Amino acid sequence: MAIKIKEAAELAGISIRTLHHYDHIGLLSPTHSTESGYRLYTDKDMETLQQILFFKELGFSLKRIKEIINSPSFDRREALQLHRKRLLEKRDQLDQMIVTVEKTIQHMEGEIHMSNKEKFEGFRFDEFKKDPYEQEARERWGDQAVDESKAKVYKMSPQEQRNFTENMNEIYRALADLRHTSPASEESQKAIEEWYRFLNKMGSYSLDAFKGLGQMYVQDERFTKNIDQFGEGLAQFMCEAMAIYADNKKKRK
Amino acid sequence: MAIKIKEAAELAGISIRTLHHYDHIGLLSPTHSTESGYRLYTDKDMETLQQILFFKELGFSLKRIKEIINSPSFDRREALQLHRKRLLEKRDQLDQMIVTVEKTIQHMEGEIHMSNKEKFEGFRFDEFKKDPYEQEARERWGDQAVDESKAKVYKMSPQEQRNFTENMNEIYRALADLRHTSPASEESQKAIEEWYRFLNKMGSYSLDAFKGLGQMYVQDERFTKNIDQFGEGLAQFMCEAMAIYADNKKKRK
DNA sequence: TGTTGACTCTTACGTTACGGCAGGCTTTAT
């Protein structure tokens, strides 16, 4: 009933070295072994291993897992709650880092990359300022989001505004190149994610709002026209890609 | 013009050992040193150190930082873009882990912690099902969010439903205890964050929607009544705390 | 001038979760 180390490793999908390691630190020592010292893993050992791997997936350290496995009196719930807190903190840190990186990129682009514009003149920034759709946007996304978004725009320096436009256009161009491919493809979805993140720099868009925005691209021909300047059919393509993106993201949560 | 290691460390807010380490790995070797071997850091060294610490904050490895610092031809922009991608991936992983942990906690609570209920009978789950506010919710949050939320509820097993109610009540109780303190305090904000995360398990609430929901607690007396069962003034308190939470979160993004 | 105390130096082990050898048995297959 007992299997040797290679089989155990293959069953669990880990390396032999890892099993050696777990034995070494006393996390999982197989119950039996041959006279010659070969490790023999029983079914029970394998069950324990599954437990270990489960907690490992949750990001627990081997030390903590050892505590959890070895003492049945150990409060798993409390451990999980605490662990959750730590994960949330880590995520906040990561979010902070991402924002800073993005800001740095924008800053660098502002100082270096300001020559080859004017290629795509449509959808310029000034039009965004005297936004004819403002009233409608207010109704759809709420006053606060709109005000917030506008405040950010007005606070930008001319340099920043140029960057903003350029960034936006770059995304449109990338999407235009993809508009004859599948909106569900990995590549399309990555491009759409860029767009989602770009919008979220301005205000806060929920996934639902994002999806709704995409529908507006098709329903309101003022939008359609503007967007299709970058390539015919782009609005339709974006609408589909945005819906798919929003649905997928929500499923995963 | 040159300073010794202790002063350099204090200026930069790092440890002496860290500077030793950076010297050791060739990341930052001070330009001068005394005959007796004391390291002497010039202003230029300190500038370089600032650069190093900046990239470190962004989560770059010292190895990468060394490449960036040492070769001016190194493409910083590309490095930043790549780094950003990695951070996004990490964040997705973390999100996954958080969801799994939360699911595990719920599952465990279902198996163990199902005795001491009935203490707080108000706001039961059945009422949530034949939700009298559904129509209103549809108008406010959009059809999709509502349908999604309801679908999740119906899919739950009875056991899960009980858990759901209990979790919700637990959060209300915690908030009720705090309702006479400041809604902006760290403690209150943590409790409100729990509430935000709880709601986001059901559907997807943007921060604006969250804030709006808080206002509804006060404006619509049907909500106010239900919530105040847990303690008078709780609805008002939650409304304030939710607004503060939403505003703070958005500032940080 | 001797001594004390603050400061500095190098060396080196500890941390996390293994990967990747090397050198040497044991088992299995031909």
Next chain:
DNA sequence: ATAAAGCCTGCCGTAACGTAAGAGTCAACA
């Protein structure tokens, strides 16, 4: 019997330092 496959126990390397240990240096005070 002999080769091939499988197994064993070390031991070094990784990232970014923390934490001593043992020893030399510098400035000030008696």
